[in-house]
Amino acid sequence: MNMWEGKKVRLRAILPGDWTLFHENDQDSDGARLSDATYFPRSEEGTRLWAERQAAMEPDGDNMMLAIENLEGELVGTINSQQCNRRNGTLQYxxxxxxxxxxxxxxxxxxxxWLRYFFYELRYEKVSAYIYAFNEGSVAMHERLGFKLEGRLRNMIYTNGRHYDEFVYGMLRSEFVVRH
Incomplete structure (x- = not known):
């Protein structure tokens, strides 16, 4: 059994050849706004170089980014960890x-x-996800997964001409274990 494979997707390293799909995804400004921010346009060469750097990048402690592909091998997105704190057993993703x-x-x-790896292999205790209040799909997914709303940061995100709140969702290892 491959621990990086689930029922619908597998996680893998970003490959240099992934650049074309990342470049295509860069054209979706509304999608970018939901998960990060809109940026200046990047050239095809710039996206290719970015993918090459990502493919060659070593994890920074437990901070890393992986590609998500469906079981047919098609790149469908990315997942990343940040703010990993081994001492306290906390991370954001x-x-x-x-x-x-x-x-x-x-x-x-x-x-x-992702959580199975961080909770069962690396002994993390808590994961947090910061979600823009207008990202209803992400809010619904996290609630379905058992994340708890822990806070609201008022007017934290500025995009599309106005400020929005940001929600902080969290899940403890014990809550994940009960669900899985």
């Missing part, structure tokens, strides 16, 4: 699914694989 693959269960499956 983010996930981005490319628009053509929304609402197919790929995000939920990827998060379960």
């Amino acid at each position: 983010g996930i981005a699914i490319f628009r053509p693959h929304w609402r197919k269960g790929y995000g939920s499956d990827a998060v379960n694989i």
Whole structure:
């Protein structure tokens, strides 16, 4: 059994050849706004170089980014960890699914694989996800997965001409174990 494979997706390293799908995804400004921010346009060469750097990058402690592909081998998004604190057993993570693959269960499956690794292999105790209040799909997915709303950061995100709140969702290892 491959611990990086779930029922619908597998997690793998980003490959240099993934650049074309990342470049295509970069054209989706509304999708970018949901998970991060909109940026200046990047050239094909810039995206290719970014993918090459990501493919060659070593993890920074437990901070890392992996590609999400469906079981047919098609790249569908990314998942990453950040703010990993081994001393306290806490981390934050983010996930981005490319628009053509929304609402197919790929995000939920990827998060379960990710959390299984951090909770069962690395002994983390708590994961947090910061979600823009207007990202209703991500809010619904995290609530379905058993994350608890722990806070609201008022007017934290500025995009599309106005400020928005950011929600902080969390899950403890014990809560994950009960569900899985």
